[in-house]
Amino acid sequence: MAQKKARPSVEKFxxxxxxxxxxxxxxxNGNHTWQDLFEEWYMFGGDHEQWEAYRGETAEEASGNEKEKSDQSSKSELMTLLLHSVKNMDINQIQQYIANANQALGAIQGVxxxxxGEQPKVEEQVVQEQQQRPNPFVFRKD
Structure with missing residues (x-):
């Protein structure tokens, strides 16, 4: 069976x-039929502004996608750098800094x-509670 050759306008469509x-x-989606679209395309042409909404990814969208990819790669690089920095930290030194900060905050609370003036009993209770509670910033090795 021989194939029928389509009209040139159909091929262009x-x-x-x-x-x-x-x-x-x-x-x-059922919003249009191929016949309706073909007729509109034939009357208005392919350059009409109504077709812009149906165009594929433009150069701007492609560059936006490239920008998202570069943002994601920079975020992953940042996370890698952060994790590497955390690996190289001295836990004992960090614990000492936290203990010093805790003492400084206690001194500020005292001042x-x-x-x-009128609340010395409450202050004494707070100090006693702090002394009874273990330090929440203590890091121990397993």
Whole structure:
């Protein structure tokens, strides 16, 4: 059986649809029929502004995707650098810094409570509770 050769306008419309892949989705969704789209394309031409919504990924979108990929790679590089830095930290030294900060905060609380005046009983209770509680920043080796 011999194949019928399609009209040149049909072939051009097929090329147009390849450049505007979102048209296929419109037909699948039932928003348009191929006949309606062909007639509009034939009347208005492929350069009409109504077809811009159906165009494939533009150069701007492609560059936006490239930018997202570069952002993700820079984030992964940052995470790698951060994890490498954490590996190289001396836990004992960090624990000492935290203990010093804890003492400094205790001294600041003492100064503030001395200016408040009337609440020495509450301050003593807080100090006793702090002394009874274990240090939450203690790191122990397994």
């Amino acid at each position: 097929k090329e147009f649809v390849k450049k505007h892949p979102k048209l296929r989705q419109e037909v699948k 503030i409570s001395s200016f408040q």
